[in-house]
Amino acid sequence: MAAHSRGQGWWEVLFVAVCLAIVVMRERPTTRLPEPHEQKPVVAEDLTVALEPLDRSVLVRRAVDIFPAGYLTIISIIQGVALSVLLAETVPLVIDGGRGAAAVVATFAQALLAFVAIVVVAYEYLWFTTLMRWVPTFRDTVVPLLLGVGEIVPAFLMERWTAWWVVMTIFIGLGGGAYLNTITRLRRELFAGGDQIRRRISGLLWQLVGQCAAGVLLGVATWQVVRAWPGSAAVVTTIGATALTMLIGGWMVFVSERMLNEVFKRHGIQRRPLRPTWEHTGWMPRN
Numbered sequence: 699m700a701a702h703s704r705g706q707g708w709w710e711v712l713f714v715a716v717c718l719a720i721v722v723m724r725e726r727p728t729t730r731l732p733e734p735h736e737q738k739p740v741v742a743e744d745l746t747v748a749l750e751p752l753d754r755s756v757l758v759r760r761a762v763d764i765f766p767a768g769y770l771t772i773i774s775i776i777q778g779v780a781l782s783v784l785l786a787e788t789v790p791l792v793i794d795g796g797r798g799a800a801a802v803v804a805t806f807a808q809a810l811l812a813f814v815a816i817v818v819v820a821y822e823y824l825w826f827t828t829l830m831r832w833v834p835t836f837r838d839t840v841v842p843l844l845l846g847v848g849e850i851v852p853a854f855l856m857e858r859w860t861a862w863w864v865v866m867t868i869f870i871g872l873g874g875g876a877y878l879n880t881i882t883r884l885r886r887e888l889f890a891g892g893d894q895i896r897r898r899i900s901g902l903l904w905q906l907v908g909q910c911a912a913g914v915l916l917g918v919a920t921w922q923v924v925r926a927w928p929g930s931a932a933v934v935t936t937i938g939a940t941a942l943t944m945l946i947g948g949w950m951v952f953v954s955e956r957m958l959n960e961v962f963k964r965h966g967i968q969r970r971p972l973r974p975t976w977e978h979t980g981w982m983p984r985n
Contacts (some may be wrong), residue, residue, distance in 0.1 A: 704928045719970065761833045762831055763879060765833075771793040773819070777819070777849075779846070780846065780850045783850055783854070784813065785854045786853075787856055788809040788856060800933045800937075803933075803937055804933045808862060808936065808940060809856070810841040810944065811943055811944055811947075815947065816849055819845055819849065822954065825954060829958075830883070832883050832888070841872075842876075845869070846872065848866075848869030849869060852865050852866050852869065858976055859921075859932040859936055860924050860925045863936070864920035867918055870910050870917055872909065874907050874910030877904075879902050881907075881979055884896055884903075894964075900958060906985075909950055916939060916943060916946075924936065
């Protein structure tokens with residue numbers, strides 16, 4: 699009986715609590731939505747007035763923002779197309795079992811040089827848009843597009859040794875022209891705190907122009923040899939010349955990295971950690 703009374707008492711308490719909750723909810727004020735006829739009409743906003751009007755500060759900011767965005771967007775599209783075409787044209791030739799080993803190696807060397815060219819162009823544009831910005835002009839549209847044509851066309855000329863070297867030599871010359879275009883844009887106003895950094899960057903760009911000139915001379919000599927001695931001599935010459943050209947590309951990246959380290963260091967910025975920071979990775983090496 700006692701247990702039955704306790705059970706009945708709990709049910710009574712629960713019933714009373716539910717009733718109180720219902721009463722409270724009914725008495726609680728609610729937010730009344732306005733009737734449709736009570737709502738105020740929405741006035742359409744004139745976007746020509748809402749957008750920021752053009753003045754000198756707005757124009758300068760837009761030019762500064764659009765310069766790296768426009769350049770890197772164009773370069774990204776070109777590099778993506780060049781890389782996809784290179785893979786599509788190279789892979790069938792490399793895996794073809796009916797070709798000789800020397801021809802396969804030469805084709806692979808051509809593809810590797812084209813890939814190095816894609817990487818170097820993307821890298822050079824990345825660092826110079828980091829250090830330098832100016833008002834974009836027509837030249838800033840034409841130059842990267844011409845470089846893109848020079849990157850894409852060689853992929854369609856694999857195993858046509860003379861034509862491939864002619865186009866590759868033209869591409870290297872266009873690279874030198876792109877550096878010259880950047881040199882003509884260097885102004886003291888682009889660099890605060892003195893003219894030393896501008897002279898350092900200008901010296902690097904002239905050095906890169908010289909390396910492109912060396913690549914052009916190597917390309918001209920190679921296509922003359924390949925045209926004069928076709929066959930196996932052309933294959934061997936292509937392998938050796940592509941190796942030398944890749945060394946030029948690697949040296950261009952090396953001197954650019956050295957200059958970038960110097961510029962960032964002058965501004966008190968360390969580009970790379972001095973030693974591995976294992977504590978930030980969540981993993982500690984064993985002693």
